[in-house]
Amino acid sequence: MSAVRPTGPLDRVAGAHDAALLAVARRGEPVARAGLADALQVTPQAISKILTRLIDRGLMEEAGSFSSGPGKPTTLYRIVPGSRRAIGLHLTRSRLHGVVADLTGRVLERHSTEVDPALGVPALIDALARTARELSRHGPGELLGVGVGMPGPVDPVGGVHLVSSSSTEAWRGASVRDLLLAELDMPVLVDHDSRAALVGESWSQPGLLDNSVLVLAEEGLGAALRLDGTIVHGAHSRAGEAGHTVVRMGGTPCDCGRRGCAQAEYLQALQDGDPELAARVLATLVLNLVRLVDVDRVVLGGRSVYAHHRVTMGALREALAQGLREEDQMHVEVLLSTRGVDLIAAGAACEVLEHEYGLPTALVGPER
Numbered sequence: 153m154s155a156v157r158p159t160g161p162l163d164r165v166a167g168a169h170d171a172a173l174l175a176v177a178r179r180g181e182p183v184a185r186a187g188l189a190d191a192l193q194v195t196p197q198a199i200s201k202i203l204t205r206l207i208d209r210g211l212m213e214e215a216g217s218f219s220s221g222p223g224k225p226t227t228l229y230r231i232v233p234g235s236r237r238a239i240g241l242h243l244t245r246s247r248l249h250g251v252v253a254d255l256t257g258r259v260l261e262r263h264s265t266e267v268d269p270a271l272g273v274p275a276l277i278d279a280l281a282r283t284a285r286e287l288s289r290h291g292p293g294e295l296l297g298v299g300v301g302m303p304g305p306v307d308p309v310g311g312v313h314l315v316s317s318s319s320t321e322a323w324r325g326a327s328v329r330d331l332l333l334a335e336l337d338m339p340v341l342v343d344h345d346s347r348a349a350l351v352g353e354s355w356s357q358p359g360l361l362d363n364s365v366l367v368l369a370e371e372g373l374g375a376a377l378r379l380d381g382t383i384v385h386g387a388h389s390r391a392g393e394a395g396h397t398v399v400r401m402g403g404t405p406c407d408c409g410r411r412g413c414a415q416a417e418y419l420q421a422l423q424d425g426d427p428e429l430a431a432r433v434l435a436t437l438v439l440n441l442v443r444l445v446d447v448d449r450v451v452l453g454g455r456s457v458y459a460h461h462r463v464t465m466g467a468l469r470e471a472l473a474q475g476l477r478e479e480d481q482m483h484v485e486v487l488l489s490t491r492g493v494d495l496i497a498a499g500a501a502c503e504v505l506e507h508e509y510g511l512p513t514a515l516v517g518p519e520r
């Protein structure tokens with residue numbers, strides 16, 4: 153992001169409690185102080201302090217009250233979805249799809265345009281900026297910034313499209329974050345498309361996807377990992393580049409120079425008009441990932457998956473049932489993303505929301 157606010161230890165504790173309360177509230181149901189105290193493992197007095205802070209900032213509001221016998225009625229609280237919003241942009245090698253989302257990650261408006269990578273970086277930045285400006289006119293609430301999800305590999309710290317066999321040639325080394333920041337004068341965050349998608353799915357379903365893998369089948373095959381509640385980046389920001397793991401020795405030649413990569417096998421099967429084989433390739437990849445990192449949820453998304461979702465889900469469930477037959481304790485649920493074409497754009501918007509109001513990973517103490 154453009155500017156990082158200086159925060160002391162006490163600010164961090166307060167921020168962590170605010171984030172934890174917002175995560176409970178994002179589940180949708182109005183909540184009472186006692187329920188929040190239970191969920192956050194702090195006293196009801198501490199909850200009052202946190203609520204006061206969030207209500208003052210317009211993030212939470214009272215939502216009526218109820219009586220369960222004699223005494224004071226219990227006040228309920230809920231999140232204010234329209235208090236904040238963020239823009240998310242999903243860039244592919246042929247088009248740009250943008251959304252503006254509210255504080256809960258719900259899409260308020262969308263806008264799409266075509267992109268030609270051959271035109272290079274200035275044209276790319278121009279298209280991103282124009283779409284962001286168009287979307288900034290929609291929806292209520294304070295606009296927090298712009299998230300960009302693009303094909304990898306991407307360095308999210310520097311906001312740079314990295315140089316690799318799978319990166320788009322004309323964009324290699326482009327400092328997308330800094331260039332867009334200069335155009336827009338608002339915070340900008342850039343990340344790998346599948347990571348953005350997983351952040352978005354987790355944001356809208358707090359707690360459900362703490363150990364999960366999201367597999368994205370768009371123009372290529374990618375994945376993102378969230379383990380013990382944390383999105384994994386890896387030493388070179390390439391964690392989850394599962395498309396280039398080999399599933400067939402001596403198989404189909406791949407862009408990366410090897411043979412039998414999951415991505416090459418998957419795309420070849422689709423090109424041959426064999427979605428069932430493609431689904432089995434995807435299922436093999438997913439089972440390998442589940443075996444490697446031990447997750448309990450697998451989320452599938454991307455245009456190729458949506459186009460063949462029945463056969464894909466079937467192959468995946470069968471592969472997991474077969475592959476984990478001897479593992480009584482391992483239960484893995486397969487979910488299809490419900491966001492459709494908005495998956496990555498909404499995810500990129502949620503990354504901005506998460507940056508501002510997400511749970512910090514550092515250990516925090518009790519609210520004083």
Ligand SMILES: [Zn+2]
Nearest residue numbers: 396406408413
């Ligand atoms: Zn490869």
